[in-house]
Amino acid sequence: MLKCRDLVNQADxxxxxxxxxxxxxxxxxxxxxxxxxxxxxxxxxxALTDHLHQPPPPLNERDTRAVLERLEPRGR
Structure with missing residues (x-):
């Protein structure tokens, strides 16, 4: 009889x-x-693998600017 760890090792x-x-x-x-x-x-x-195979939603311009601002070095 298989153990749970055997199934986990071959679940993929x-x-x-x-x-x-x-x-x-x-x-x-x-x-x-x-x-x-x-x-x-x-x-x-x-469910996780299904989710990971979906493309991410596109960022709108406001979200893109917010990300870029967070990446800017402080003190500029």
Whole structure:
């Protein structure tokens, strides 16, 4: 039986849909059936990777100026 740490170490492979040996994939899926903590971890990891693949919203001119002002050295 797999331990939670085994699932965590290979969760990215599951999220990415990587090719796993059938026995390994079955063992990971079986662990997910019995472990709610790992199911939650995998859902959170999936949501995070979805979010990271989205482009950031564009900055408007006011926000851009505010960022640039914060980057200016003090005392100018």
């Amino acid at each position: 492979l599951l999220i990415d849909g990587a090719e796993l040996r059938p026995g390994r994939r079955l063992a990971l899926r079986a662990h997910l059936l019995i472990c709610r903590h790992c199911r939650r971890y995998l859902r959170q990891l999936d």
